[in-house]
Ligand SMILES: Cc1cc2nc3c(=O)[nH]c(=O)nc-3n(C[C@H](O)[C@H](O)[C@H](O)COP(=O)(O)O)c2cc1C
Ligand code: SF4
């Protein structure tokens with residue numbers, strides 16, 4: 001097996017060839033945001049046009065740079081030139097661009113978004129000056145959009161697996177854990193629990209078989225940053241999981257992803273396989289005495305599968321229904337073995353924390369929330385995308401300056417944050433710092449980082465109904481306060497949207513909400529009242545208009561909405577099954 | 582369409598024996614069959630029970646919990662429309678209305694001729710491009726179908742869906 005030094009040299013040699021070789025290097029963003037914007041035909045158009053003209057170039061399908069508003073986003077690095085990004089390209093524009101810039105030397109400022117690197121290109125702004133980029137500090141996203149996620153050498157060439165090499169050669173497991181403690185890293189999956197402390201529970205549990213589970217269920221609609229990391233830079237997660245394993249004395253890692261999201265699934269499977277191939281996973285990693293194994297586990301469609309104990313049930317192949325606690329996962333987890341669950345983003349910070357030290361990470365962000373926030377901005381916003389900014393950045397700056405506010409000169413009305421169990425922030429509340437505590441104080445949560453912007457046309461009651469419809473659909477059904485409570489809440493909200501509210505409906509809702517919070521088994525039911533409560537707090541008049549004046553101030557919630565039905569007992573029992581035992 | 586039952590069993594057993602999952606479970610087995618056939622036929626329930634040493638009841642229990650499993654063959658094309666909050670704000674319900682109209686359906690399900698299956702999705706993961714749909718597992722937003730306004734998108738997607746339904750693609 002090669003030493004890390006040898007791996008690094010080989011990776012750097014290859015990377016140097018790509019970055020400063022004779023051939024142009026063309027990178028096309030093909031994460032799901034790129035795909036949805038039509039990137040795949042653009043890649044094809046490049047390949048065809050280069051071949052037709054006999055131009056030798058390297059074409060890589062990279063992940064998501066986060067500037068999703070400019071997808072399909074393509075960048076070209078030509079020898080001796082800075083790297084130029086082209087925005088919203090269509091296949092029809094490709095031959096012209098190849099002709100002007102690759103056959104000729106006209107960088108086509110009319111099609112360009114920005115450039116980066118040494119040198120200057122007239123008529124194109126620098127990437128670092130774009131409002132969406134200038135505020136970013138990219139740690140977990142450092143490689144996203146820059147490297148080919150299917151090529152481990154590119155990850156290594158940009159400093160990948162150096163942290164693992166450092167940990168295995170000069171650090172004891174408790175040193176790694178201490179570095180993470182010092183960093184102040186808190187979980188990015190929703191509850192913001194200190195990661196170092198969580199790891200210390202697992203390290204105290206007896207082995208030899210212990211699990212690190214990386215949670216990429218990511219059921220929150222409006223958030224796609226976990227999948228974004230796996231699609232764009234899966235090795236950063238793989239390395240993070242191995243480091244977590246080393247720090248806690250674990251033997252196995254599982255990356256948990258929802259079936260159907262083929263981009264992240266395939267790229268993670270490949271990354272794991274490549275890491276095995278280079279001796280970065282398996283027995284005696286990099287010649288050390290540490291051995292660690294990793295695999296991908298797929299779940300069916302279920303939001304609650306992202307809850308940590310339901311996740312373990314799902315890995316074991318069962319219905320994703322939460323378990324009773326105690327015992328806690330660090331004592332009895334998946335397959336009965338001690339386990340630690342972390343979100344993808346949380347684990348993706350770890351390699352850089354180990355490389356640069358916990359103090360460095362703790363120096364970024366705000367007093368209580370260290371490091372960065374990885375946000376997905378979507379909805380009625382001019383520049384939707386995925387950004388990584390220091391915790392404590394002003395929310396106003398992100399929404400208005402980075403993302404450009406609502407499009408078409410309209411004004412924003414509210415922000416829906418932290419997933420369906422999160423809350424609504426009134427547009428007047430944007431003058432807060434973006435960190436765990438400030439968001440919670442304002443009655444919303446940062447959660448997994450999804451921020452959905454709604455403009456003046458949106459109806460807060462309609463949005464609340466939609467969120468509750470989601471929560472009702474996704475209730476796993478194990479405990480009645482949530483199963484029946486969500487259904488009843490939805491009924492009341494449906495009535496409200498039809499202007500058929502009955503006297504006392506508000507009271508009924510509050511009672512249900514309180515009962516759900518008090519009596520539900522898992523966070524889904526416990527927090528299920530949050531979206532309603534925060535909407536009521538911010539938009540009580542709008543609720544009153546629906547209930548008492550029988551009208552919607554925005555005229556948005558006329559008629560029923562289409563939502564799926566989860567219960568399919570009819571279908572199931574219609575299937576005759578021959579019992580042959 | 583699958584012609585005879587022997588073939589079907591064979592394909593089920595093949596899928597079970599060659600799963601992508603390293604750790605084989607009841608759920609991974611069902612997902613493998615879903616990938617292979619697009620649905621879970623009654624024979625698969627038996628085969629999975631045998632393969633994973635579970636009861637028929639256990640297998641139904643898991644299969645009926647996750648809404649990605651279906652129990653009848655899917656239509657030739659699968660259309661998914663996102664109804665998540667981002668897409669909702671960007672006009673998903675109008676899109677859904679139009680698609681339902683084009684397929685003459687009143688909700689999720691299959692067209693009577695078996696050409697198209699319609700499914701709602703809670704989030705296709707491309708929220709930045711909303712409102713999005715997926716047609717035969719390819720995720721498409723306004724830019725990809727060349728529709729810059731909401732109306733143009735509704736029109737273009739409806740056209741595409743109608744083409745799937747009348748067999749011109
Ligand atoms: C209903 C429900 C759904 C959840 N979904 C997710 C999810 O999709 N991804 C995630 O990382 N955490 C999710 N969580 C939180 C996890 O239970 C767990 O706290 C988290 O993965 C721990 O990681 P962290 O410490 O790195 O934040 C969910 C919790 C609940 C109650
Ligand atoms: S609170 Fe809801 S999701 Fe959680 S266990 Fe109970 S029914 Fe299931």
Ligand code: FES
Nearest residue numbers: 663665668705708
């Ligand atoms: S909400 Fe529609 S793709 Fe996420």
